[in-house]
Amino acid sequence: MKLAIVASHPVQYYAPLFRTLAQQLDLTVFYGHRDSSEDQARAGFGVGFAWDVDLLSGYDHVFLDNTASNPGLGRFSGVDTPEIGDRLRSGGFDGVLLLGWYLKSFIQALVVAKRAGISVMVRGDSQLGTPRSSLKTLVKSAAYPLFLRQFDAALVVGERNRAYWRHYGYPAARMFDSPHCIDTAWFAERATPAARAAVRDRFAIAPDTRIALFAGKLLEFKRPGDFIAGVAAARARGVPVEAMIAGSGPLEAEVRAQAIALGVPLHMLGFCNQSEMPGAYAAADVLVLPSTGRETWGLVANEALASGCPVVLSDAVGSAPDLATDARVGQTFPLGDVDACGQRLAAMLSLSPDKQAVAEISTRYSLDAAAQGVARALAAIPRS
Secondary structure (H helix, E strand, O other): OEEEEEEOOOOOOOHHHHHHHHOOOEEEEEEOOOOOHHHHHHHHHOOOOOOOOOOOOOOEEEEOOOOOOOOOOOOHHHOOOOOHHHHHHHOOOOEEEEOOOOOHHHHHHHHHHHHHOOEEEEEOOOOOOOOOOHHHHHHHHHHHHHHHHHOOEEEEOOHHHHHHHHHOOOOHHHEEEOOOOOOHHHHHHHOOHHHHHHHHHHOOOOOOOEEEEEEOOOOHHHOHHHHHHHHHHHHHOOOOEEEEEEOOOOOHHHHHHHHHHHOOOEEEEEOOOHHHHHHHHHHOOEEEEOOOOOOOOOHHHHHHHHOOOOEEEEOOOOOHHHHOOOOOOEEEEOOOOHHHHHHHHHHHHHOOOOHHHHHHHHHOOOHHHHHHHHHHHHHHOOOO
C-alpha cells in the first residue's frame, strides 16, 4: 500500500520509524520545513547545531516549498506548503498520515486529502494535562468532537493520548495503537560498560558513585530545579547520589547556583548530540524527568530504558502511565513535590538493577510495534 506522511521537519526520533515503515509500505515523507542550526537554538537548546545522526536515508522524502512570510516551527502559519495539494492528488496514495494539526501545512494536507477521497490518519501525543487557558479549553470542548472526526483513524501513542481521544468522543473502533518509540536497538548497542566508563572518567566520577541524570533542555516547564532539589532530598535521606545534566538552555546558570547552594555535586555535560546520549544514559543509574504536562510524552525516558537506565518521572509527564508501571523500572512522584522526588529516587537507587524488567518495558515501545500500528490502521480504514 502507498502511504504519504506529512511532517514538519526532520526529527531524530521519527527517522528510524520512517525507515521501518518504508520496509513495509510504499512510503513518501513530505517535509514542510528545512530547519537550521538557528532554529535549534531558538527551540531551547541554547546552542546552534545539526544532528549528528542520519535523518534522511532509508526512505523517500520530499522537502516542500515553504511559502510562509516568516518561516518557522513556532507558529501555525510558519509552515505554509500549498504544494502539498498537487503532491497528494497526483501521488496515488492509499492514505495520508499527519503528525499533528498544529501547523498550516497539516491542515492544507487534511483539506486536500478529504476532497480527493484519500483516507487521513493522524499521530501525535496530545494529552488533557497540557496546561491551557479556560477559554482555550472551552473552545476545544465545543469544536474538537467534530474536528477530530475528520481523521479516519487516530494512532494512539499511549494511555494519556488514548484518554484525550476518548474525552472528545472519538470512536474507539477508529483508534489504533502505535506506541511512542525510539530506536531501542541503537541505544542498547551503544550504552555499554565502556561508554559508561568513558563518561565517568571524563568527569572524574568514581565507578561506584551513584548518578542521577537529567536529560533535556534547561527550560522552565522541564523543571530542572526540581531535579536538583530532588537529588538534594535523596542525599538528605543518606543516599550519596550526585547529579548529572545532559543539556543546555537558559536556566543553566540558575541550576548551577542552586546545586552549589544545596550542596549537590553537579556534573554538567552540556549539550549532547544524539550520538553522545547513549553514553550519558550508560553513565547514569537513574533518569529523573520532573516536567509539567507540557512534556506530552518525554522520549528521553524511552531512550534511558533502552540504555538499561530506570526512570523517575513526575506524574504530569505524558509517558508516566506507560513507562512507570513497574517499580523496578520506573516510579512517579507528584509534580513539584521535590521531597517525594527524592524519596522515589532513593528507593530506585536502593534496588538492584533489573535489566530484564527494564528491557521488557522498553521493547513494548519499539519501532516495530509503532510501524505495525500504522500498517494496521491503513489496511483497516475504508477507501472512498
